[in-house]
Amino acid sequence: MTELTHVVEALLFIASEPLTVAELAEVAAAPPERVERALDALAERHAEGRSGVVVERVAGGYGLRAAASTTDVCARLVARSPDRPLSQAALETLAVIAYAGPLSRPEITRVRGVSADGAVAGLVDRGLIEEAGRGGTPGAPVLYCTTTVFDRVFGLEEGLASLPSIESLAPDEARSDALRERLAVVAAERG
Amino acid sequence: MATPSVFSLELDLDLFAGPFDLLLALVLRDEVDLAEVPVAEVCVAYLERLGATSDLDLEAATEFLVLVAALVEMKSRLLIPGAEDDEPLDALEAADELAARLAEYARIRAAAAWLGDRRHDLGRRLFRVGPAPLAAPRPPDREVMSSDPAALAAAITRLLRPALAVDLSHLPRRLVPVRDFLARFRRLLDERGSFTFDDAVSGLDRMGIAVAFWALLDLYRRGEVLLAQPEAFAAIEVAAVTASFRREAVA
Incomplete structure (x- = not known):
């Protein structure tokens, strides 16, 4: 363990947000390559099964979290953990904001077809989304975007860039064409 | 009192009583029919509130204009079906x-579903949350306090060295003496008996106007002039104190 490894370990310990290699290098006044080597050494030492605290690559940086084997016990200490179970409405709202954000509540409602107010408030309360300024439409509605906490709860190494592309999740073109034809038939019958 | 925000505007309409933002929310949720909302009455209510305030906050007033314009546009589309850009979509x-x-x-x-599966596969993840205990980014090259006494001595020596005198000789020196204005105002009063401050200082820069105002106050303090201003920001009228007036004042 080099001195720099100790420094990087301590920085990750006191930080409440993931730190990037660039940030670590600047604070530690060390070249980024050496910081990366220190991170490798730390990740090896603090790996699942080897330590109660694990170094994770997340949100484009590095952070410490409780090892998987300890979370049930740790959760007793944390009254309102951001990773409490999410309802279907909350998951859908989160998906809309993650893929299309920043968005206002009316815009989220438009995509989902039902009011998103309750889900948005719940997600803000958990710290999974946060306000990101105001939109330019009448009334200047508050816009929402996902947070670093969201990246960490969903284990997104490079933040939103680690989400699978929406095209890969979309129903295939054939199905959507079939749907369109069925709707056209219904429309024709109604005149 | 500042310009009222449109959102806090209390309305008392036949259709609806309560704050404007609630009405707007109900309209957007289709719980109140926009076609029945008397937009003109909303405007009147806002203008009445505006009339009760002293200064105009352009941002708040603009917010109201934008909102009401949007409401009027939406309402007009509702009331005039079949307008050119609003043709009903055909069934296809x-x-x-x-x-x-x-x-x-x-x-x-x-x-x-992907997010839900991901959470399930990863299991719970616990990490430090809350405000970052981090200092603001350090300014670059800040000198770190040294425990070396010699460094302290060097630091105090640097501080004790007298600063170089800044040479200002190339800057034009502008003096605007109060007494010039005193003389000028007295001359005007002798010639005309009265004048307005704005006329007397027209063409002067900020500094000139400030000094002229100072001179005017000085004349007033000496009891040589009467000052009158019908309302805030109106022209200041300056009149000479006549001998008879001065006697009355003394009497």
Whole structure:
């Protein structure tokens, strides 16, 4: 363990947000390559099964979290953990904001077809989304975007860039064409 | 009192009593029919509130204009069906649009399912949350306090060295003496008996006007002039104190 490894370990310990290699290098006044080597050494030492605290690559940086084997016990200490179970409405709202954000509540409602107010408030309360300024439409509605906490709860190494592309999740073109034809038939019958 | 925000405007209409933002929310949720909302009465209510305030906050007033304009546009579309850009979609177009919306929603459902699976696969993740105990980014090259006494001595020596005198000789020196204005105002009063301050200082820069105002106050303090200003920001009228007036004042 080099001195720099100790420094990087301590920085990750006191930080409440993931730190990037660039940030670590600047604070530690060390070249980024050496910081990366220190991170490798730390990740090896603090790996699942080897330590109660694990170094994770997340949100484009590095952070410490409780090892998987300890979370049930740790959760007793944390009254309102951001990773409490999410309802279907909350998951859908989160998906809309993650893929299309920043968005206002009316815009989220438009995509989902039902009011998103309750889900948005719940997600803000958990710290999974946060306000990101105001939109330019009448009334200047508050816009929402996902947070670093969201990246960490969903284990997104490079933040939103680690989400699978929406095209890969979309129903295939054939199905959507079939749907369109069925709707056209219904429309024709109604005149 | 500042310009009222449109959102806090209390309305008392036949249709609705309460704050404007609630009305707006109800309209947007289709719980109140916009066609029945008397927009003119909303405007009157806002203007009445505006009349009760002293200064105009342009941002708040503009917010109201934008909102009301949007309401009027939406309402006019409701009241005049069949306007050119508002033709009802034909059945096929409607089916297409519905299919597109359903496809969009299906993608979101798929994304939500992915997020749900991901959480399930990863299990719970606990980490430090809360305000970062981090200092603001350090300014670059800040000198770190040294425990070496010699460094302290060097630091105090640097501080004790007298600063170089800054040479200002190349800057034009501008002096605007109060007494010049005193003389000028007295001359004006002798010639005309009265004048307005704005006329007397027209063409002067800020500094000139400030000094002129100082001179005017000085004349007033000496009891040589009477000052009158009908309302805030109106022209200041300056009149000479006549001998008879001065006697009355003394009497």
